[in-house]
Amino acid sequence: MKRGTGGRRPKRDGAARARSAGISDLTAQRLSIYLRCLDDLQKAGLETISSQALADRFHLNSAQIRKDLAYFGEFGVRGVGYVVADLKRQLVQILGLTRNRRVVIVGAGNLGMALADYGGFNREGFSIVALFDNDPRKVGVVSRGGVPVMDIGRLPAVAKSEKVSIAVVAVPAGAAQKVLDLVVEAGIRAVLNFAPVRLAARAGITLKAVDLKIQLENLAFHLARAEGS
Amino acid sequence: MKRGTGGRRPKRDGAARARSAGISDLTAQRLSIYLRCLDDLQKAGLETISSQALADRFHLNSAQIRKDLAYFGEFGVRGVGYVVADLKRQLVQILGLTRNRRVVIVGAGNLGMALADYGGFNREGFSIVALFDNDPRKVGVVSRGGVPVMDIGRLPAVAKSEKVSIAVVAVPAGAAQKVLDLVVEAGIRAVLNFAPVRLAARAGITLKAVDLKIQLENLAFHLARAEGS
DNA sequence: ATGTGTGAAGTGCTTCACAGCG
């Protein structure tokens, strides 16, 4: 099966290559997608599904589904497909979604507040415990969904007492690197950055970026291409 | 230079392969990053920069920078590097950011409202002209930043009269596909989707997804890996 | 001397195609 071979040089770019085995970030992301698809199927009452049917339904590639899954074990039944409930359980296991994760959001502006109350967040394995800001006028208020805004100075203490493992950075670009350093200093090792800057973190920190401006520019680029042909 | 060779099969997945020439989506995204870096450098007063210096400063790869740029022309000066202002202009040109793009947001919930007022959006080539919702209680209100919320029924008319070219989908997962269809029907050909579902659009539509839940799950996955070793 | 532009090599991801199991 040859799995431990890869990764000569650590490739410090992007979300660090998955530790200990050569699972690429792309694969991990697809596993999340599969999990969501299975949720849909289960709600629709299906008990088993073949890789082909799954691919057709959700615009995926059946060979890739099989390969991604086979990497972690033999979950399928030949001649039948995959048992939806079983595979779901397996994916939850593989993705490490069995335990609940505590999340903080730094930056209580429009975006931070919206994220705090965003449905997909405060459910299914993730709890947002607090927002942080350095603006005294914001400290003390509570988001519509009930998440309290605290002074950024309290981050280290709260991170520790609440066992926070993920931070979301939603501050202006100019403050983002400093905030990231604070967050890492507080012992948090996974960060989702919404600020439109390229941040740097030391090895061992998982850093993902959601850069809305770059996404928009990319759409503009595709439009320009489409128009000029 | 061999550029028109690639792409046997169209690869219907993701944001469709850049039309007319083989520019990958990844390259286009990096061009946006370079542009932002150049902005920084220009503010810092630098007039020229080598690919190596650019790479060092922003954690990029110098060979890749050169390759990405060389694809569109010879913008560098051998022995010197790139003239910041010139390269910036070139990138703006290549990325199609010369003309202003009109954007609408469908879904006036927390997220939609926050996006409407989000700094990086209403500047530098993009204007958010309206929010749309089907909830009569929301229709008629105006976001903090002054973007009006309109009934979804008015989308086709507004899209046409305001020459909207980009739509942002910020509705719940269950409504997203229907909204996407409406948006495409209204003649909009580039869409940024925030709903946690895999959407399908016909060829010719550029569809990008920002899936917060999958990003969070991915962080959890990396944490689980790091802990279990 | 310096740093671009670029073939060629290297690496990793995706897809094919089929042996083999149920």
Added chain:
DNA sequence: CGCTGTGAAGCACTTCACACAT
């Protein structure tokens, strides 16, 4: 027979390394 699991092939993206321009 149908569908998984998987070597092998194919393709795409990245990095190397150097000829060549200034």
